[in-house]
Amino acid sequence: MVINGVGAVATGLTTCVVIVAKFAEGAWIATLAIPGLVLLMSAIHRHYQKIESEIDTRSPAQLSGITPPVVVVPMQSWSRVAEKALQLAYTLSQNVLVLHITSEYAADTQTDNALMQEWGEFIVHPAAEAGLTPPQLVVLPSPYRFVTRTIVEYILNLEHIHPDRLISVVLPELVERRWFYDFLHNQRAALLKIMLYVKGNGHIVVTNVPWYLSA
Amino acid sequence: MTEPPTPRAQKSLLDIVLGPPLADGDDHERVGPAAGIPLFGLDALSSSAYGPEAALTVLLALGSLGIVYLLPITLTIVTLLGIVYFSYRQTIAAYPRGGGSYTVASENLGTRVGLIAGAALIVDYILNVAVGISAGVGALVSALPTLHPHTLALCLAILLLLTVINLRGIRESGLAFIVPTYVFVACLGGVIIIGLIKTALHGGHPLPVAAIPKCGPAMTTVSLWLLVKAFANGCTAMTGVEAISNGVPVFREPNVKNARKTLTIIIAILMLMLFGIAYLCRSYGIGPTPPDQPGYQSLLSQLTGAVGGRNISYYVTMGTVLAVLALSPNTSFADFPRVCRVIAEKGYLPYPFAILGRRLVFSVGICALALLSGLLLILFGGITDRLIPLFAVGAFSAFTLSQAGMVMHWKRRGEQRGAPATW
Numbered sequence: 172m173v174i175n176g177v178g179a180v181a182t183g184l185t186t187c188v189v190i191v192a193k194f195a196e197g198a199w200i201a202t203l204a205i206p207g208l209v210l211l212m213s214a215i216h217r218h219y220q221k222i223e224s225e226i227d228t229r230s231p232a233q234l235s236g237i238t239p240p241v242v243v244v245p246m247q248s249w250s251r252v253a254e255k256a257l258q259l260a261y262t263l264s265q266n267v268l269v270l271h272i273t274s275e276y277a278a279d280t281q282t283d284n285a286l287m288q289e290w291g292e293f294i295v296h297p298a299a300e301a302g303l304t305p306p307q308l309v310v311l312p313s314p315y316r317f318v319t320r321t322i323v324e325y326i327l328n329l330e331h332i333h334p335d336r337l338i339s340v341v342l343p344e345l346v347e348r349r350w351f352y353d354f355l356h357n358q359r360a361a362l363l364k365i366m367l368y369v370k371g372n373g374h375i376v377v378t379n380v381p382w383y384l385s386a
Numbered sequence: 387m388t389e390p391p392t393p394r395a396q397k398s399l400l401d402i403v404l405g406p407p408l409a410d411g412d413d414h415e416r417v418g419p420a421a422g423i424p425l426f427g428l429d430a431l432s433s434s435a436y437g438p439e440a441a442l443t444v445l446l447a448l449g450s451l452g453i454v455y456l457l458p459i460t461l462t463i464v465t466l467l468g469i470v471y472f473s474y475r476q477t478i479a480a481y482p483r484g485g486g487s488y489t490v491a492s493e494n495l496g497t498r499v500g501l502i503a504g505a506a507l508i509v510d511y512i513l514n515v516a517v518g519i520s521a522g523v524g525a526l527v528s529a530l531p532t533l534h535p536h537t538l539a540l541c542l543a544i545l546l547l548l549t550v551i552n553l554r555g556i557r558e559s560g561l562a563f564i565v566p567t568y569v570f571v572a573c574l575g576g577v578i579i580i581g582l583i584k585t586a587l588h589g590g591h592p593l594p595v596a597a598i599p600k601c602g603p604a605m606t607t608v609s610l611w612l613l614v615k616a617f618a619n620g621c622t623a624m625t626g627v628e629a630i631s632n633g634v635p636v637f638r639e640p641n642v643k644n645a646r647k648t649l650t651i652i653i654a655i656l657m658l659m660l661f662g663i664a665y666l667c668r669s670y671g672i673g674p675t676p677p678d679q680p681g682y683q684s685l686l687s688q689l690t691g692a693v694g695g696r697n698i699s700y701y702v703t704m705g706t707v708l709a710v711l712a713l714s715p716n717t718s719f720a721d722f723p724r725v726c727r728v729i730a731e732k733g734y735l736p737y738p739f740a741i742l743g744r745r746l747v748f749s750v751g752i753c754a755l756a757l758l759s760g761l762l763l764i765l766f767g768g769i770t771d772r773l774i775p776l777f778a779v780g781a782f783s784a785f786t787l788s789q790a791g792m793v794m795h796w797k798r799r800g801e802q803r804g805a806p807a808t809w
Contacts, residue, residue: 175796178473179789181466185621186782192611192618193778201509201779208505209498212734219733 239264240337240376241329244306245322245363246271248286249293252343252382257294257306259380260341267306268329269294272313272321319359323366330374339376340367346381416638419648424563426633427652429514429626429717431571432710434659436521437463437623439685442673444616453673455613460664463620464657470627471653473789475646477631480795482642486632486725487788492732494794495787503787504729507628510780511722514625515715515759516766519544522712525684541763544712549756552719553749563713570710571655573703574686578662581693585669594670594692618778623660625781626714627653628788629721632728663689715759723751 190198242260246253246269260267271286290308298305313321330338342360364377417425441459445452477485487507492500523540527533533540551562584592630649637644663685666672670692672685690703723739727748730739738750 174469174472175476175789175792178469179786179793181469182782182785182789185466185618186779186786188614189618189621189778189782192615193776198776198779201513201776204509205502205505205780205783208508209501212501212505212729215736216732216734 238336239266240339241333242267242339242341243326243329244269244341244343246286246343249289250343252345252380255382256341256343256380259378260306260339261298261303263339263341265304267304269306269308270322270325271308271310272318273310319363319366322363323370326367326375327370330372334374337374337376338371339378341378341380343380343382346383348384417636418638419644419651421564422630422633422637422644422648423651424567424716425636425720426630426648426717427626427655428563428567428710429518429629429714430624430652430656431567431659432518432714433623433625434574434656434663435684435686435707435711437620438660438663438667440622441616441620442667442685444612444619446673447612453668453671455616457664457668459613459617459620460660462617463623464660466621467624467627467653467657467660470624470785470789471649473785473792474628474631474649477788477792478634478645478649479642480792481631482634484632484634484724484728485788486721486728487628487784487791488725488728489632490791490795491787492791494791494798497732499787499791501729501734503784503791504725504734506780506783506787507725508722508780509776510625510784511718511725512755512758512762513776513780514718515545515548515755516762518715518718519548519712519759520763520766522708522710522714525708525711538763538767542760545715545756545760545763548713548716548719549752552716552752563716566706566709566713569702570706573699573706574659575655576699577690577693577703578659578666581666581670581689582662584693585666592669595695621778621782623656624785625778626717628781628784629717631788632721632724666693719752719755722755723748726751726754 190202192198194202240263242264244253244256244260244267246256257267257269287308287310294308295305309325311321311325326338326340340363342363344360360379364379367375367377438456438460441463442452442456445455448455477490481489486504488500488504491503519541520537523537523544526540527537581592630645630652634641634645637648666689667685670689672688672692686707687704690700694700726735726739729735730737736750739748739754741750742748
């Protein structure tokens with residue numbers, strides 16, 4: 172204790188000497204940086220504490236009276252990826268909505284109408300056969316070709332209509348074996364997820380359904 | 387549809403650069419005193435290369451009289467070093483799980499004070515990396531002026547090298563620095579011992595082998611302020627001493643004993659070197675040369691030349707000085723992530739700082755240190771001489787708070803036992 176005391180006094184004096192002797196030469200930067208860093212660290216701590224007090228709970232799990240979510244599956248055309256997304260959707264809820272975006276430009280192409288033509292044969296029929304409530308097809312016109320925005324607006328509206336239910340958005344996604352193949356696809360799913368989380372009111376759950384490409 | 391590739395099936399680029407990941411509890415990352423000295427002592431030892439010089443430069447105005455004052459100033463610093471040494475011996479024993487300034491101060495003096503100590507160390511380590519690298523590169527560039535346009539590139543290359551070595555793990559970084567550290571100690575030790583023998587043989591006034599630049603005429607007025615400034619400058623020789631107190635868990639069992647042994651050796655070597663340099667400067671009459679004028683020679687360069695002449699051993703010694711200076715930031719690399727880890731565990735820094743990386747080191751801390759000091763180097767164009775005055779402040783604030791914390795620690799322990807506190 173005596174040793175530490177002597178040490179504390181000696182180095183304390185030295186600190187003062189160093190600060191005073193070299194204040195003008197630059198020691199003032201350090202004397203500013205240290206309190207600055209202390210404030211930053213305190214702010215980080217406050218933030219962590221805020222999070223903890225918000226999510227901390229000491230009561231048992233509330234599991235009765237929970238309702239299945241409304242599931243939304245955006246679908247451009249019928250494919251194996253879409254099939255996988257739909258399979259997942261039915262494990263979550265019987266209340267499944269398939270969102271399809273059309274525009275006049277897209278209407279000229281084959282794929283756009285294909286989904287609506289195949290709807291009964293590929294989707295409604297097998298759903299009924301499996302004893303499931305067939306999904307509801309929602310066709311959204313998008314005269315300005317804003318796909319993401321149209322989907323986000325629809326889902327936000329859905330959230331507004333069902334304030335007591337979770338909206339589960341199931342997004343099919345391709346996973347490439349090589350990262351540079353990613354440039355061949357648009358990154359709509361990632362963007363959609365961010366926009367839904369940012370704009371939503373906390374009732375939206377986004378699930379990605381990855382499809383692992385073999386080549 | 388295929389499965390995602392199984393991890394670790396093939397050697398990735400990261401495996402080659404950083405080595406394969408290490409498993410939990412892999413004792414690979416423990417060191418003994420032999421590897422601990424380069425790991426935790428490089429900074430302290432290398433500062434003998436610039437501490438006395440920094441003090442002498444302030445005394446430049448005094449001319450040859452300045453040399454007279456170097457010895458008492460150095461003795462003061464060596465005494466201070468001794469006090470700090472005994473303090474840290476206690477800290478190591480009291481905190482075998484690692485008791486850096488932050489831990490000791492926050493446990494004994496309150497969180498706020500602990501944060502100040504932690505912040506002081508963080509600032510100090512970041513500066514130390516930038517200053518150490520640029521000092522080493524600066525010395526290299528003045529020896530080989532053709533490299534001058536590439537100063538910043540050289541600085542960043544050394545920073546990258548240090549980062550990669552440290553990401554590879556504690557043991558390997560200790561091993562990588564063993565050779566330069568011990569060659570440096572051997573060379574400088576040799577110069578000092580030969581110098582002392584020659585001084586003794588010549589009755590206190592040996593003749594220099596290589597000519598020493600003339601000093602200005604002696605001034606008669608010595609202001610206390612000047613001496614205080616010289617002392618403050620010389621105190622940069624003490625930075626880096628605290629690193630070991632945070633790193634006790636890194637040592638092999640019995641780790642307290644090993645850490646103490648390492649600390650003893652580092653401090654003993656540093657004290658002998660500081661004292662030897664100051665004593666020989668006086669007996670050879672080596673004075674400072676103005677650093678910004680042609681004909682500038684560093685103190686160690688003059689001393690080595692005066693003792694042994696400008697032969698092959700001179701160049702080997704100067705080469706190791708360069709190497710050790712450039713590698714001295716490694717001590718910061720060893721300790722900075724540990725400081726950040728402890729602070730992060732208490733929730734005052736982002737959590738990733740507390741995660742052990744693939745090579746059982748705190749990778750996030752290492753990368754953060756590299757980024758911040760790299761930023762400083764870029765901002766100052768690789769010339770960080772102006773930052774030198776900044777960085778003793780952090781180290782000494784941390785020393786002070788750590789020791790004040792230890793006083794409280796003993797006091798509380800004494801009260802608990804109901805016995806008078808003793809050390």
